[in-house]
Amino acid sequence: MEDVDSPVRLKFYGIRDLSNGWLAEEAVTLIQSYSSERKLLSLNDALELHNALEFEKNNIFPNFLTAQDRTELALSARESRRLVASFFSNIEVSNLEEHLNELDFQYAKDLVLLLERHEVAKRVGGQMLFKVLSDAALPLEVMLSDRQFVNRHDRRLREVMLSDAHNGELLVRMRLVKDSNPSCHLPASLSGEDLQQLLSAYIASDSPHINYVQAIAESNDNDSFGVTPKIRLEARKRHKDLIEELLAEKRTTTTNTYHGLRLDPEQRKPVIDRVERDENNVSYVRSLSEKYLLSSMDPERILLNFASVVGILERGLLTMPSFKGQLGALRALIISGKDAYPRGSEFNYVDALTLNGTQFYSDFLRQYSIEVEDSVAWFFREHLVDKFGVANFYFAASSPSSSFLERCRHISAEMESIARQFSLYCNEGVLDAELLQMTSAPRPWAAIPSLTERKYLHRGSNHNCDRAMHLLFSDQSGMAYINSELKAPNFVELITENEVSYDSVRPYQKESIDWLIDEGLVVVDSDLLEFAQPVQILVLSDINNREAAAYGHYGEDEASAALLLVQKGWLEFSSTLLTKPEASYFNYFLNKSEFSDGPDLRNKYAHGTNADPEDISTHKNSYFQLLRLLVALTLKINDDFCLAPQAQSSTMSETP
Structure with a gap:
């Protein structure tokens, strides 16, 4: 060497x-x-x-x-x-x-x-x-990097791979984790049984990497690559054991995170969020106003409370999905399964608060003999007719006396029915019940159309846009730190919260600053860096935060700025009911078409692979997950009708 x-x-x-x-x-x-x-x-x-x-x-x-x-x-x-x-x-x-x-x-x-x-x-x-x-x-990984080399030494490489259980880690890195190494090639002589044997040996070895074991557990079945239900179960059990061993170590310090809700009879604001901390605990507490909830008990206000009080919807976009902009550089370094849903701390926070909020609000309403599903039924059977003149939509609410298991099975089927009804209406302009009965195949969540041609804005395939988004919003752009006094999480916050002179910028940052100036995003005014069009930065911020922007919710200035970015080739319009992250969120909870580690609620309850019928707690939790999705779907459909060109002026609003 x-x-x-x-x-x-x-x-x-x-x-x-x-x-x-x-x-x-x-x-x-x-x-x-x-x-x-x-x-x-x-x-x-x-x-x-x-x-x-x-x-x-x-x-x-x-x-x-x-x-x-x-x-x-x-x-x-x-x-x-x-x-x-x-x-x-x-x-x-x-x-x-x-x-x-x-x-x-x-x-x-x-x-x-x-x-x-x-x-x-x-x-x-x-x-x-x-x-x-x-x-x-x-390294073995280097030997596997060249296909011709692998073909020439096929049997030798197979023997080496199977000789050491820890080569299972290489197998995971090659195919089963995000950002896996596609340049590695396996010997053709390695059979699916060989790979299954190697993965099993790695899982049972003395010191497997806990995240790699989790990645195996989260993978989709693939017999040819050694991933079977048995292997995934082995990995899941070993991962649980490794977690318990880690927590049992005295040198391991953990911080417990709690999410809670409370009902305040004297609170004036509809909702207040608080963070409470002590030595090893962090509690996120959402306080709801009892007076406000009691004043808004009609079906329309109940649905709107799910948007604003429970926090499901904001300016036409769901708050619950995982967004790339929330993950940050640290989360990107964490090993996760290739087919796993990307989850960071922000996702976990919103997921816990909205799920707990859904159950909390539902239980509150039930005290007054009101079922959330009845409000959804009102929306489709009455509100669409009264406000939009749209007839023949239907939703059948679960019976109040039915078990949580029965409710889960029922609501899963009804959600698919709603999606088919809305898709048919978008395509035909009317909802023909007989035609609906002839279209039983489910529509992928990402493919449900919209009544609005310019529903969302999202990033196009444009290198300059990619570079601008990285420089403006990434915590890894190298643009957020000038000195110990001038620093921020990203460049946008650095400029908006500080007076930054062009002369104070470090030499290696000036090329990027000059590029932003040439692109019309930044100007120098009296030696201070400012944004040339702040509204344009706000639009790009929406795209960064939620991977889409609801164009119909923009005011005149925002819409004009967005159109300039479209004309520049940086942004594109799309016309679907759900944004891509929103569709992925539905897929994560309902099926395994996109991710391997989700609850798979629709398939479990449709195919009878759900938990033991006597496991009431599990079915109760599944029901509120499904109810949250049902309400989210209803709110998105309402938003679509409100933005449609033929929408009347008197419609539901997002804010009480």
């Missing part, structure tokens, strides 16, 4: 790597030096030159290079490639081990690639090459 004190060598990390801008000049210099008179003296020289040539291959050049310079560089690159090929053609049995002993391991994957490209195995023998690479401690 190369000495740690050796000079830092050039490395190509990919066409999208941010370091390319300042490494390209070094790559050009290296190519030119070897094409003239410089010689390759070591394996690392050859691998470094190969990395330099990757810049030229992918047309990554310094800005000052002219067209003539690039033509000449292409000729130099041709000579440099000949040098690399010549070096590898001279690797023989006699010098193979010597070359590998000096390997700089940042070039390990490049080495495997070039060994195959120049057919070194044919000269030294496949068994010999594999042995020397293994003796040099080349």
Whole structure:
């Protein structure tokens, strides 16, 4: 292995790597030096030159290079490639081990690639090459990075993988976690039974990574990859044991988080949120006004209270889904299953408060002989007719005397019926009961249409928009810290909450600041950085926070700013009932079409795989999860009718 004190060598990390801008000049210099008179003296020289040539291959050049310079560089690159090929053609049995002993391991994957490209195995023998690479401690993951290498050493790699239970961790990293490594290739001789054996051995091993075990438990079944219901059950049980072991350790300090609701008979505001802390506990308490709830007991106000008091809906968008902007860099570092629903602390907070709020408010209403499902039935049978002139919608509420198990089965079917009714109405303009009976196939939640052509705004496929969103809102953009006095979670908060002069910006930040100025997002006024169009930043903030914006809820200024972003190609309109995160939220709770770790409520209650009928607590919790979804769907449909072009002026409002 190369000495740690050796000079830092050039490395190509990919066409999208941010370091390319300042490494390209070094790559050009290296190519030119070897094409003239410089010689390759070591394996690392050859691998470094190969990395330099990757810049030229992918047309990554310094800005000052002219067209003539690039033509000449292409000729130099041709000579440099000949040098690399010549070096590898001279690797023989006699010098193979010597070359590998000096390997700089940042070039390990490049080495495997070039060994195959120049057919070194044919000269030294496949068994010999594999042995020397293994003796040099080349990681197994690196050996699996090249398909040709894997095919050549198929049986050898299979034997190595099955020889150590901890190679199951590599298997998980390759396929079963988010941001898994698609560049790794499994030996073709590894059967599904082999992989199942490896995963099982890893789960039962002495020290499996708790997050990798969780990722196995959260995976979708895949017999060919060794993931079966039995393996997932093994992983789930082991994960539970590992959690208990972790909490039992005396050096482990935990903070308990509680979510609670209370009814205040004297409170004037409809809802107040408080955070209460002591040494090891944090409690999020939502206080509801009893006077206000008693003053709003009609069906319309009950549904609106779910939006504003329980907190389900805000400006046409559901609050409960998991949004990428909430996860942050720390959550992104946490290992999670590839098919798992991404959940962060903000999701857990809103989920707990809205679920507890749904049960709390439902129990409150039941004291006065009012069922939430009856308010939903009123909306579809009466409100749509009275306010919008839309007839034939129906919803059958559960019987108050039915069990929670029966209610879960009933409400699951009724939600699908509502979705089919609304889809048919959007497509046909009327709701024909006979035609509805002929369309029994469920509509995917993401595909339910809208009555409004410009329902939502969301990000388009635009590199400049991606860059702007990163610079403005990311906690990893490098734009939120000037000094110990001027710092914030992101650049938008830094500028809005502080006076930041252009001269105070650090040198490495100025290129990004200048780019934001060129894009018309930032201006310099009396040396202070300000946003050129604050309303435009608000629109982009909506997109960042909820991954969509409800265009119909915008005022004139917001709508104008949004249209400019659409014309710029940064944002696009869509016309569906639910945004993508909202549809994913429904999928997470109701089925396994998108995520592997959800409650799967619709399928469990439709197919009879639900919990024991005597497990009342589980069915009660499932019912309130389903009731929350039912109310959310109803509120979204109401919002769609309110925004539709033919909507009357007198409609339900989101605020009491």
